[in-house]
Amino acid sequence: MSFYVYGNEDFRRQNLPAFEYNQKLDDPSRYLPSEGLTDAVNVALSLGQPLLLTGEPGTGKTALARHIAWFFNLGKPLVFNAQTSSTATDLFYKYDALGHFQFSQNSAQSLTPEQVEERFIRYQGLGAAIRSEKRQVVLIDEIDKAPRDLPNDVLAAIEELAFTVPEIGKSYETTAENRPIIVMTSNSEKNLPDAFLRRVIYYHIPFPDSDMLLEILSGKVEGYDQEQLKHIVGHFEDIRSNTRLKLKKKPATAELIFWAMLLYKLGFDPARLGNVKALEGDARRQLLTSYSVLAKTQDDLDALQGMVESRRGRGM
Numbered sequence: 258m259s260f261y262v263y264g265n266e267d268f269r270r271q272n273l274p275a276f277e278y279n280q281k282l283d284d285p286s287r288y289l290p291s292e293g294l295t296d297a298v299n300v301a302l303s304l305g306q307p308l309l310l311t312g313e314p315g316t317g318k319t320a321l322a323r324h325i326a327w328f329f330n331l332g333k334p335l336v337f338n339a340q341t342s343s344t345a346t347d348l349f350y351k352y353d354a355l356g357h358f359q360f361s362q363n364s365a366q367s368l369t370p371e372q373v374e375e376r377f378i379r380y381q382g383l384g385a386a387i388r389s390e391k392r393q394v395v396l397i398d399e400i401d402k403a404p405r406d407l408p409n410d411v412l413a414a415i416e417e418l419a420f421t422v423p424e425i426g427k428s429y430e431t432t433a434e435n436r437p438i439i440v441m442t443s444n445s446e447k448n449l450p451d452a453f454l455r456r457v458i459y460y461h462i463p464f465p466d467s468d469m470l471l472e473i474l475s476g477k478v479e480g481y482d483q484e485q486l487k488h489i490v491g492h493f494e495d496i497r498s499n500t501r502l503k504l505k506k507k508p509a510t511a512e513l514i515f516w517a518m519l520l521y522k523l524g525f526d527p528a529r530l531g532n533v534k535a536l537e538g539d540a541r542r543q544l545l546t547s548y549s550v551l552a553k554t555q556d557d558l559d560a561l562q563g564m565v566e567s568r569r570g571r572g573m
Contacts, residue, residue, distance in 0.1 A: 285327035297460035307439035312462030315509025337382030349384030488527035
């Protein structure tokens with residue numbers, strides 16, 4: 258699909274071209290865990306303890322759960338997204354009390370516990386894993402967003418491997434052999450309880466170095482050769498390390514991948530990243546356009562585009 262579709266009179270009132278999705282982006286087999294991360298996973302598996310991951314957004318914390326599930330052929334991981342309002346019960350299931358009440362008010366039909374379960378109970382994360390009676394990966398994402406008591410509730414739930422649904426008078430449990438593999442992520446927005454930290458395996462995912470970034474791009478981005486990708490990685494690292502830009506949010510690995518994909522769609526020659534101030538015409542416009550992938554605030558976008566401006570006041 259041509260990049261310049263919207264605003265191009267040649268495409269006006271025509272059918273919108275089909276979106277070309279890169280299947281490699283979500284392929285868990287292409288995840289590249291470091292040696293340290295691999296060791297941390299093995300420790301967690303050996304001890305049956307949850308793995309707690311920290312690291313910059315976009316460094317692959319949540320993707321690790323998908324990779325572990327793929328590696329052991331366990332299907333897709335079950336995901337629980339922690340919220341500021343999350344409770345211990347939410348780890349297991351959600352009960353649609355309002356829906357059940359409205360049904361009771363509008364119908365003379367009396368539901369059995371099984372019917373209530375089917376209509377108004379939605380099992381989540383740990384609850385779904387325990388009910389499945391098989392080994393599964395459970396991702397508890399951004400646990401630092403949850404109320405302070407929730408992390409300890411997670412550990413208690415893992416130890417018991419059982420829960421009760423009082424709304425239908427049912428209890429579920431699983432065996433030690435089917436113990437869920439728990440991966441938790443944290444963006445370190447607030448401190449987690451000491452009692453919780455003592456009972457998890459901790460690993461901080463560092464930001465990838467140049468060689469790892471190049472390997473990641475090689476596995477995800479099509480069209481560019483290794484030398485071209487090196488130019489992209491080099492410019493990306495210059496942006497992250499440039500203290501004069503004063504970026505509020507440095508671009509992470511995820512942004513790098515999409516940026517490289519966009520540069521290829523634009524037909525941009527990465528070799529020209531060595532001297533961006535010398536860019537003219539289409540090449541200059543393409544690079545300025547592409548920075549909207551790397552920047553997440555207007556100030557950051559202005560700072561990045563300012564690197565390309567060769568003289569004040571020059572427009573695109």
